[in-house]
Amino acid sequence: xxxxxxxxxxxxxxxxxxxxxxxxxxxxxxxxxxxxxxxxxxxxxxxxxxxxxxxxxxxxxxxxxxxxxxxxxxxxxxxxxxxxxxxxxxxxxxxxxxxxxxxxxxxxxxxxxxxxxxxxxxxxxxxxxxxxxxxxxxxxxxxxxxxxxxxxxxxxxxxxxxxxxxxxxxxxxxxxxxxxxxxxxxxxxxxxxxxxxxxxxxxxxxxxxxxxxxxxxxxxxxxxxxxxxxxxxxxxxxxxxxxxxxxxxxxxxxxxxxxxxxxxxxxxxxxxxxxxxxxxxxxxxxxxxxxxxxxxxxxxxx
Numbered sequence: 001x002x003x004x005x006x007x008x009x010x011x012x013x014x015x016x017x018x019x020x021x022x023x024x025x026x027x028x029x030x031x032x033x034x035x036x037x038x039x040x041x042x043x044x045x046x047x048x049x050x051x052x053x054x055x056x057x058x059x060x061x062x063x064x065x066x067x068x069x070x071x072x073x074x075x076x077x078x079x080x081x082x083x084x085x086x087x088x089x090x091x092x093x094x095x096x097x098x099x100x101x102x103x104x105x106x107x108x109x110x111x112x113x114x115x116x117x118x119x120x121x122x123x124x125x126x127x128x129x130x131x132x133x134x135x136x137x138x139x140x141x142x143x144x145x146x147x148x149x150x151x152x153x154x155x156x157x158x159x160x161x162x163x164x165x166x167x168x169x170x171x172x173x174x175x176x177x178x179x180x181x182x183x184x185x186x187x188x189x190x191x192x193x194x195x196x197x198x199x200x201x202x203x204x205x206x207x208x209x210x211x212x213x214x215x216x217x218x219x220x221x222x223x224x225x226x227x228x229x230x231x232x233x234x235x236x237x238x239x240x241x242x243x244x245x246x247x248x249x250x251x252x253x254x255x256x257x258x259x260x261x262x263x264x265x266x267x268x269x270x271x272x273x274x275x276x277x278x279x280x281x282x283x284x285x286x287x288x289x290x291x292x293x294x295x296x297x298x299x300x301x302x
Contacts, residue, residue, distance in 0.1 A: 005058030006074050010117055011125035014074045021069050028053075028065045028073070039078075047075065082118045083265035089123050092146065092291050097155045097284060099124065099133060102293045103147045105270035109138040114264065120147060137163040140237070142254070145172070145275025145293045158283040163234075168280035172229040172239055175272035175299040176248035178220045184227075185216040188242040192235040199255050201237040203245065211235040213242040224251070226300045228276075239273065251299045272299045 006014035017035060025031045029048060033041045047053055051060030053075045061073065087104030094100075101124060108115040111122050125133045132152045136159035139147050150156045162168060191207035212232040219226050227248070229239045237256070243249060244256045251272040254260045262269075274297055279290040296302060 002056055002072060004074055005054055005056060006076065008125070008131050009076045010079065011122035011131075012076070012079075012111060012116065015077050016072055016074045019067065019069055019071045019073065023067050023069075025067055028061060028067050029063060031067050032073075043078070052076065079116055080114070082115065083267075085118050086267055089120060089127070091128070092293070094128070097151055098136075098159065099128065099130070099149045099151060100278070100291045101147050101149065102295055103139055103144055103275075105142055105144045106267050108141045109135050109147065115141065120149070124149065136160050137168075139275055140271075142271040143273045143275060144270070144295055146278040146291050147275070148278060148291075155284070162280060162283050166232075166234060167283075168278055170231060170275060170279075171277045172231070173218065173274045173276045173297060174227045174229055174239065174243055175224055175251045175297050176227060176243055178223055178225045179217055179248070182246060182248070185214055186246060188213045188215060188245055190242070190245060192238060192241060194236040199259055201235070201241060203241060211238045211242070213239055215242065215246065221300070224300055226297070240271075270298065272297045 004014045004016065019031060023031050025034065029044065032044050036044065045063065048061065048063040053061045053073055055061060056072045085104065085106045087106065089104060089107060090102040092100045092102050101120060103109070103120055107123070108119040109121070111117070111119040116122065121133065121135060125131055130151055133149050134156055136148045136150055136156070139145060148159065150159050189209035189212050190203040190205070191209050192201050192203055192211045194201040210233065214230045214232070216228045217225060218228050227243070229243065231238055240250055240253055240256050249256050252269045253271055254262045274293060274295055277290065277292045281288050
């Protein structure tokens, strides 16, 4: 695939499509209407009139442009309005290869679905002027804490592979009900699956465990306590499920133990889960690195 002839807009790369070998349509416009059903034909006409669709060289495609087989067409998608996440994205470290940020609650890691401009990738690209900035791993939208990104395409594979191979050591903090008679530390193991499009992940007691978390008590105060969770695997919602499994669901969790009817852009009750530390040996230069979020979980203030 060739490089985009269009610059980024709002920190986002241009979208593209490639025409097939043949089409029943003589004009590109009619092919676009068929290929892009979510975009109203009237909007496609507007974009063609504005020169918003371009070819591989960046030349605007005319409203009556003929259909060409195996051609790349580039354009910028229309962005829907998004509620702005009212928390700051802070940089903990920046060098030639990586940027480490302290992600706030409710900011998505990557632009997707209803959260495009309100994502770490888009915010950080615009804030730092790094158009190729990309995450080496992900945090849930509702989870805050340490997140590592690479500055350029040439560094992505080395750092992404490190996370795929489970090399980095991670520690999380969570606020939940005080342990009471619960004996800690405890190692929690279960088999977790997550179905696309379903909010909750599920545990299956009849299957071999594929997720492992150690949960320790940091301190208790009244009815609440602060816990340290160390995951040895990386399943979706693993810590949230394992805290719920020991009878201590994380404060502010909108989907465990039960899915709650909360507006997706209600920022009033953050999930009390924080990716506190990230430690690893740098895959490029072999130097040991460690980063810690200074953030405090608001349900358990100093």
